[in-house]
Amino acid sequence: MASAEQISVFDILKIGIGPSSSHTMGPWRAIQRFLRELQEHHSLGEIVALQVHLYGSLAKTGKGHGTDKAILLSLIGEEPETIETQTIASKIDQIKIQKKISLLSKHPIPFDPAVDVVFHPQEVLPYHPNGMKVIAHLSHRQEWERTYYSVGGGFVVKEGEETTAIQSASLPFPCHQPQDLLSHCMATGHSIAQLVWENETVWRKPDAIRKNLLEIWEVMKDCVYRGCHTKGTLPGGLQTVRRAPHMHEKLIRDKHYQNANEWIHSIRQATYNFQETLKWISCFALAVNEENAAFGRVVTAPTNGAAGVIPAVLLYDLCFCQKEVDEERIIRFLLVCGEIGSYYKKGATISAAMGGCQAEIGVSSSMAAAALTENLGGSVAQALMAAEIAMEHHLGMTCDPVGGLVQIPCIERNSMGAIKAVTASQLALESNPQEAKVSLDKVIQVMWETAQDMNTKYKETSEGGLATNIPVSLPEC
Numbered sequence: 001m002a003s004a005e006q007i008s009v010f011d012i013l014k015i016g017i018g019p020s021s022s023h024t025m026g027p028w029r030a031i032q033r034f035l036r037e038l039q040e041h042h043s044l045g046e047i048v049a050l051q052v053h054l055y056g057s058l059a060k061t062g063k064g065h066g067t068d069k070a071i072l073l074s075l076i077g078e079e080p081e082t083i084e085t086q087t088i089a090s091k092i093d094q095i096k097i098q099k100k101i102s103l104l105s106k107h108p109i110p111f112d113p114a115v116d117v118v119f120h121p122q123e124v125l126p127y128h129p130n131g132m133k134v135i136a137h138l139s140h141r142q143e144w145e146r147t148y149y150s151v152g153g154g155f156v157v158k159e160g161e162e163t164t165a166i167q168s169a170s171l172p173f174p175c176h177q178p179q180d181l182l183s184h185c186m187a188t189g190h191s192i193a194q195l196v197w198e199n200e201t202v203w204r205k206p207d208a209i210r211k212n213l214l215e216i217w218e219v220m221k222d223c224v225y226r227g228c229h230t231k232g233t234l235p236g237g238l239q240t241v242r243r244a245p246h247m248h249e250k251l252i253r254d255k256h257y258q259n260a261n262e263w264i265h266s267i268r269q270a271t272y273n274f275q276e277t278l279k280w281i282s283c284f285a286l287a288v289n290e291e292n293a294a295f296g297r298v299v300t301a302p303t304n305g306a307a308g309v310i311p312a313v314l315l316y317d318l319c320f321c322q323k324e325v326d327e328e329r330i331i332r333f334l335l336v337c338g339e340i341g342s343y344y345k346k347g348a349t350i351s352a353a354m355g356g357c358q359a360e361i362g363v364s365s366s367m368a369a370a371a372l373t374e375n376l377g378g379s380v381a382q383a384l385m386a387a388e389i390a391m392e393h394h395l396g397m398t399c400d401p402v403g404g405l406v407q408i409p410c411i412e413r414n415s416m417g418a419i420k421a422v423t424a425s426q427l428a429l430e431s432n433p434q435e436a437k438v439s440l441d442k443v444i445q446v447m448w449e450t451a452q453d454m455n456t457k458y459k460e461t462s463e464g465g466l467a468t469n470i471p472v473s474l475p476e477c
């Protein structure tokens with residue numbers, strides 16, 4: 001066993017709420033960390049005032065991405081995994097009206113979100129475009145100040161820990177890049193999922209791995225189901241109409257079901273032609289990202305903006321490719337997804353503020369393509385080839401959300417990412433990977449180079465592309 005920096009599947013797939021992993025979940029985690037660390041040296045009761053300063057992309061698109069809301073919810077001690085999403089609006093309104101916040105629901109202090117959450121769109125902190133500074137003013141005129149960076153997918157790095165924040169573990173099969181995975185699999189005869197499972201046992205007991213993966217699946221499934229059955233207009237002021245429920249109504253026809261499992265069963269029982277199957281994939285993906293845009297509960301995979309791709313491709317597999325809905329297939333799929341996502345985190349980026357949308361939709365499509373290929377009986381090399389093909393055709397994709405909201409182009413883009421994942425898998429399954437000219441290792445390197453060359457206005461700043469060419473006038477929230 002070698003010692004290596006490694007990332008667990010559960011670091012890549014996380015239960016949270018929309019709309020953004022970097023702009024909602026990351027700041028949420030940063031505030032939690034700030035309060036936790038402050039309490040190691042001071043008591044909560046010593047805080048008399050608090051300000052949060054947002055920089056770079058967090059400031060430019062933070063309002064549309066719900067950064068300010070996430071900060072308030074975190075300050076009052078809510079958890080993204082468990083908060084009742086229908087209570088979010090009233091909790092935020094209460095703080096805004098009272099101009100008071102109860103830290104961790106224990107210690108009230110004066111706090112006006114319009115004044116105490118400060119946006120600095122023209123300033124960028126040194127380490128990453130998503131920087132935030134939290135300052136607590138304590139009694140006796142002391143201050144507690146810390147700087148954090150939300151580096152994508154909900155990951156947070158504290159200033160001063162930029163080079164030490166990566167998790168270290170001794171894994172039976174350490175993999176720094178896809179080539180390592182391929183070598184281990186060839187040496188052991190393991191599939192990707194089998195190998196990842198063995199690595200995960202270093203962090204969790206087998207029962208917990210299984211249970212936690214199935215919990216992730218439950219959240220994904222519920223999210224798709226809710227999104228397919230919730231009509232209306234999305235929040236934020238763009239007046240974006242939810243389309244998944246209308247597509248769904250036409251596709252599901254007159255089927256009867258009482259819950260998500262019966263719903264999946266009814267889809268599996270029906271006969272759909274090629275066009276309808278494609279529509280189902282799009283519908284599944286739209287459903288998740290409409291829920292994400294509405295602050296619904298989603299699985300970050302590897303980000304929230306791209307949360308629809310993996311559930312859509314997994315449901316495609318379960319509904320249209322398999323004889324039975326088998327928990328083992330779901331577990332295998334998620335293990336492969338998590339592993340492929342980790343290579344982008346280690347070798348490139350999963351932050352749109354660093355790499356544009358190729359780092360979100362491109363990565364999720366690559367993850368899903370590999371997982372589908374393994375589930376459809378492809379070899380390890382074919383699964384890696386599918387991941388490579390999916391990313392190859394997302395290279396250079398920019399992030400330019402209209403109005404700073406995770407809606408246009410984000411929601412449709414999940415459908416496109418899912419369809420590309422399916423196509424990439426089909427191509428790989430019909431190919432000999434030994435004849436491939438581009439490896440997954442190489443495409444990850446190229447994606448990173450492309451990210452570094454990309455103009456900043458296409459990196460989640462809403463200063464270019466669709467964001468500046470589609471006129472919108474959003475209300476101040």
Ligand code: SF4
Nearest residue numbers: 305352357360399410
């Ligand atoms: S354009 Fe892509 S990367 Fe940017 S917010 Fe939307 S989904 Fe995320």
